[in-house]
Structure formats: C-alpha cells, structure tokens
Amino acid sequence: MTMYPWQQAAWTQLQQMRERLPHAILFHGPAGTGKADFLETFAQSLLCENVRPDGHACGECASCGWFVQHNHPDYRRVRPEALEDEPAPDGEEGGEGKARSTKAPSKDIKIEQIRALADFMNISTHRQGLRVVVLYPAEALNMPASNALLKTLEEPPPGTVFLLASNSLDRLLPTILSRCRKFALPMPAHGEALAWLKEQGVADADSWLREQGGAPLAALAEAEGGSREEMEALLHFLARPSTDGALRTAEKLAKAELPALVAWTQRWLYDVFSYKLSGNIRYFPRYQKELAALAGRVHTASLMRAIKGTSERRAVADHPLSAKLFVEDMLLEYTSCCT
Numbered sequence: 001m002t003m004y005p006w007q008q009a010a011w012t013q014l015q016q017m018r019e020r021l022p023h024a025i026l027f028h029g030p031a032g033t034g035k036a037d038f039l040e041t042f043a044q045s046l047l048c049e050n051v052r053p054d055g056h057a058c059g060e061c062a063s064c065g066w067f068v069q070h071n072h073p074d075y076r077r078v079r080p081e082a083l084e085d086e087p088a089p090d091g092e093e094g095g096e097g098k099a100r101s102t103k104a105p106s107k108d109i110k111i112e113q114i115r116a117l118a119d120f121m122n123i124s125t126h127r128q129g130l131r132v133v134v135l136y137p138a139e140a141l142n143m144p145a146s147n148a149l150l151k152t153l154e155e156p157p158p159g160t161v162f163l164l165a166s167n168s169l170d171r172l173l174p175t176i177l178s179r180c181r182k183f184a185l186p187m188p189a190h191g192e193a194l195a196w197l198k199e200q201g202v203a204d205a206d207s208w209l210r211e212q213g214g215a216p217l218a219a220l221a222e223a224e225g226g227s228r229e230e231m232e233a234l235l236h237f238l239a240r241p242s243t244d245g246a247l248r249t250a251e252k253l254a255k256a257e258l259p260a261l262v263a264w265t266q267r268w269l270y271d272v273f274s275y276k277l278s279g280n281i282r283y284f285p286r287y288q289k290e291l292a293a294l295a296g297r298v299h300t301a302s303l304m305r306a307i308k309g310t311s312e313r314r315a316v317a318d319h320p321l322s323a324k325l326f327v328e329d330m331l332l333e334y335t336s337c338c339t
C-alpha cells in the first residue's frame with residue numbers, strides 16, 4: 001500500500017485511535033493529496049494479523065495477502081462507478097464487466113451500493129477480527145445513499161469500522177458529519193510535495209504543483225496527462241521492443257520530457273520485475289498481457305541490468321548532450337536486455 005511522505009505525522013497521530021477505535025472516521029482534506037491511499041493503508045493495517053509496532057500492516061500474513069489481492073472477505077471499498085473505471089493508484093484494475101457498458105459510469109455513490117453493505121455486515125467476520133468499509137469521496141453519496149448510510153451509522157454493527165474520506169465537508173449532510181470522528185489530512189508543505197513530485201520524474205514540477213494548488217497527486221496526474229501521447233508511444237515500444245522500434249520511437253520522443261520518459265521506463269521495469277516475483281502489477285495494469293509475456297521471457301539478471309541502467313540515466317536526464325541520442329540509447333539498451 002502507498003503512503004506518502006507528507007502523511008507520516010498524521011499516521012503517527014492516527015495510531016493513538018487504535019486503542020478505542022471509533023466506529024466511523026471521516027478523513028478530510030484537499031483533493032489530490034492521497035487520502036484514498038492513506039485510508040486503504042490504514043484499512044489493511046486494521047485487518048492485518050501481525051501489525052508492526054509503527055502501526056503498519058506486516059504485508060505477509062494471510063489477511064494482508066487477501067487485501068493486496070483485493071479479495072479480503074472482511075473488507076469492502078465503496079466508490080462511484082466512475083472511479084472504478086480507471087486504474088486505481090495502487091494499480092488495481094477495477095470495474096470489469098458492468099462498467100464496460102455504453103452508459104457513462106455514474107459519479108454518484110448509489111443506494112444499491114450502500115444496501116449491498118447490509119449483507120456484508122450481517123454475516124460474521126471470516127477472521128474473527130474487524131470488518132472494514134472504506135468509502136470515498138463521501139460527497140459523492142447521493143441523497144438516498146446518504147440516508148441509507150446514516151441509518152447504518154446510527155446503529156453501527158459491532159466490530160465494523162467505517163473509514164470515509166471527503167474533499168469538502170460542507171457538501172456532507174450534517175447528520176453524517178455528527179456521527180463520524182473527524183480526522184484532518186492537511187495539504188502537504190510545498191517543499192515536501194515538490195521533492196516528491198521531482199522524485200516521480202515530473203519536469204517543471206514547481207509549476208505543475210502550483211497550478212494544482214499544492215496538491216501533489218493532482219499535479220502528477222496533470223503533468224502526465226499533458227504528455228499522454230508520448231507515454232503511450234513509449235509504452236507501446238516497451239511492450240514490444242525491437243531495434244527498429246527503438247529508433248522509430250526515439251525519433252518520435254526526441255522532444256519529450258526526458259525525466260518523465262526515464263520515470264515511465266522505470267515504472268514499467270518495476271512492473272515487469274514485480275510481475276515476475278509476485279504476479280502483481282502496480283503502474284500499468286492495462287498492459288498486463290505484455291508485462292506477463294516479458295516477465296516470462298526476460299532473465300532476472302538482464303532485468304536487473306535494465307533497471308540499473310535506467311536509474312543511472314535518471315541522473316543525467318536533465319542535461320543530456322542530445323535528447324534524441326539519449327532516448328535512442330536508453331531504448332536500445334532496453335531492447336538488448338529485454339529481447
């Protein structure tokens with residue numbers, strides 16, 4: 001699970017609530033700062049059977065295994081259909097099947113989704129532990145859904161914890177607010193957010209961050225969205241590397257932001273490596289087939305070589321002698337490692 005550097009203080013503070021856990025906690029703060037990831041990290045730790053002293057999940061017990069695979073029997077995540085339609089930050093591919101219909105996915109959390117929780121809460125837990133429901137963004141609850149949730153919060157089922165997140169408390173029913181313990185997740189300090197964005201390979205990070213009012217995840221999404229075409233061209237090549245392809249793609253990408261190209265390649269290699277080790281994909285789940293094929297074919301030693309080469313390139317990506325040669329070189333090296 002992902003936790004961001006600016007959330008450390010909040011995490012420490014949250015641990016004090018573990019002793020007497022409220023049945024509903026409402027995490028609030030600006031959009032684009034990673035609240036959903038924070039909630040899911042906390043949810044995993046509440047379900048973990050061997051929590052570490054710092055409050056983090058062990059990542060090794062049966063419960064953690066299910067959680068990471070998105071099939072923990074005592075866990076539910078409620079989000080609008082529209083959010084399920086795109087890859088979650090943790091790389092999960094959600095909303096298969098029903099979200100593929102031609103109708104635009106709903107941006108509301110609907111009453112059916114809240115009703116579905118009733119069945120979940122009526123059966124006893126599988127692990128004799130807690131039952132955890134994560135719901136965000138709470139302002140997406142439409143009126144019938146709000147009222148249905150309110151009923152549940154008024155008569156909380158034993159052993160169940162609701163973790164809600166909201167970008168704007170003033171859009172929630174006061175009756176919902178009054179039944180949750182509020183917990184603030186403030187905007188990170190500019191310097192901290194900036195350092196993180198730079199680590200993600202975002203060029204001109206400062207202006208992206210400022211344009212998004214200091215919200216680092218929003219800035220990252222925007223920065224990447226701005227060059228989506230370039231990312232697609234690169235991924236397309238990485239999925240099917242060849243010498244010809246490397247030269248053609250380098251031609252296409254000569255004007256791209258080099259640190260971003262390096263960062264995408266690093267994430268891609270991370271996915272190949274992670275798939276090889278554990279079958280998990282974090283960044284590019286829509287390329288599962290290609291990642292699986294690569295993971296099956298590339299030797300670990302070659303993969304390590306590619307990963308090392310790419311991180312060395314990161315250091316010079318800001319000032320290459322020739323952008324086109326830089327890209328060519330990187331893609332040719334990748335090709336030699338991965339074919």
Ligand SMILES: [Zn+2]
Nearest residue numbers: 048058061064
């Ligand atoms: Zn665990």
